[in-house]
Amino acid sequence: MKKAILTLLVVFMGIGVANAQAFAGKGSDELSVGIAAGFNTYDHIGLQANYNVGVHDFVSVGGQVNMWFSDFNVYVGPRANFHLLNCINPSTTSNFDVYLSATMGLRFGDKTQFTGGGYIGAKYQINDTWCIKAEVGSNPMLGVIIKL
Helix, strand or coil: HHHHHHHHHHHHHHHHCCCCCCCCCCCCEEEEEEEEECCCCCEEEEEHHHHHEECCCCCCEEEEEEEECCCEEEEEEEEEEEEEEHHHCCCCCEEEEEEEEEEEEEEEEECEEEEEEEEEEEEEECCEEEEEEEEEEEECEEEEEEEC
């Protein structure tokens, strides 16, 4: 029981500290580039780029392109992000954002296949233009975001 109470206290303190996000909501747009591990297999290293546009106070959509060096596969597909902290406490004054992301599309290489994935990500806004981000899930990624 004590562990459950302590866990809830830590969660509520975390929400209180991160009471707003770097995601500006509807109409915002950003370009992200970074280094990623292979799609659904972590033995490949490559590049990932995304472009996202805010379509709601806590939803953004866009596209994603991945390219892996070891076997030269390319992935292209749409992407959707659900910004959790904006949903919990709608505000745009903090430098921190946590989001869930899903993607599905085509992977080209030895053979063409339909594939998809999901992530949880976080980004921290350094200034009005630049953010750093990390995502874990089917395609782990570390990168930077340029707010356009």
